[in-house]
Amino acid sequence: MSLAASSGSVHVRAPGKINVYLGVGGRHDDGYHALATVFQAVSLYEDVIARDADDFSITVTGVEDDGSVPLDDRNLAMRAAKLLATATDHPGGVALQIRKSVPVAGGMGGGSADAAAALVACDALWGTGLSAARLHDLAARLGADVPFALHGGTAVGTGRGDQLNPALARGRFDWLLVTSDEGLSTPAVYTRLDELREEEGALADDPPLSLDVPIPVLQALRTGDAWQLADALHNDLQAAALDLRPDLAQTIERGVAAGALHGLVSGSGPTVALLCADPESAQAVQTALREDGLDPLHVHGAVPGARIIG
Ligand code: C5P
Numbered sequence: 001m002s003l004a005a006s007s008g009s010v011h012v013r014a015p016g017k018i019n020v021y022l023g024v025g026g027r028h029d030d031g032y033h034a035l036a037t038v039f040q041a042v043s044l045y046e047d048v049i050a051r052d053a054d055d056f057s058i059t060v061t062g063v064e065d066d067g068s069v070p071l072d073d074r075n076l077a078m079r080a081a082k083l084l085a086t087a088t089d090h091p092g093g094v095a096l097q098i099r100k101s102v103p104v105a106g107g108m109g110g111g112s113a114d115a116a117a118a119l120v121a122c123d124a125l126w127g128t129g130l131s132a133a134r135l136h137d138l139a140a141r142l143g144a145d146v147p148f149a150l151h152g153g154t155a156v157g158t159g160r161g162d163q164l165n166p167a168l169a170r171g172r173f174d175w176l177l178v179t180s181d182e183g184l185s186t187p188a189v190y191t192r193l194d195e196l197r198e199e200e201g202a203l204a205d206d207p208p209l210s211l212d213v214p215i216p217v218l219q220a221l222r223t224g225d226a227w228q229l230a231d232a233l234h235n236d237l238q239a240a241a242l243d244l245r246p247d248l249a250q251t252i253e254r255g256v257a258a259g260a261l262h263g264l265v266s267g268s269g270p271t272v273a274l275l276c277a278d279p280e281s282a283q284a285v286q287t288a289l290r291e292d293g294l295d296p297l298h299v300h301g302a303v304p305g306a307r308i309i310g
Contacts, residue, residue: 023234038154058078062098081094083142085122119146173224184269230262
């Protein structure tokens, strides 16, 4: 049993993510779309503290108490803890305390980070000692983005986004995140994309034969060049997110006008991620946008995945 677990509690921190590239293919029979994506974990974290308990329970801080984060089996962290208990025949339960910083329904994988953190925390608390591969398998059963929240760093995701390969990435990228009070539903954004493609006659009967991450995206990450990455940023879901939330286009424009290199909707949105040249430039753009009435968060990537703290 680890030192943390012997004290009856384990604290795990897991990052939110930005998709610096997100290519979406056709919808499969299971309802999921084929993806080619590049995730980058950024320095905005979910904290999960797991304590020994007879039953399973969750408390959440850092969000409005408006029911947007369920405290029952609809909560992905709760499902993660129960899945691990079943998979390892663990007899007891756990009390999960979640401190949220990643926006809820913001397109940054906050719920997936909670689930990844809960898996790592319960694995340590219960001394189940699963291999990284087993944890990855359980994570993939919980949701498409959960394996990446375990993994962190910068990675290429294929399949539903759950088949990961680390991407060579150098240096640090500075981002400003403009969050929204109202979230967007991920399934609704994917459905809107399908509708838009049908309307435009652009949706082929079959998924594209080749759904690959373009070479310039990988090159920009390898060289750590923010200008190159700015040119290569792309999100197929953006058209659908902007269709549902036209104001986000203006947020991107305002960010670029204030000095960001480029901006895009993060994942299914509505968080807008603005890539800046360096930390100083990010601070200057942040100040300019604050004067303009926005309140962006300054984060950087890449950072590690779910980790035990202390
Ligand atoms: O796996 P996760 O729970 O994050 O996915 C939420 C929803 O997003 C899915 O139910 C599906 O509607 C949509 N989705 C998709 N294709 C993906 C990932 C998610 O259509 N590759």
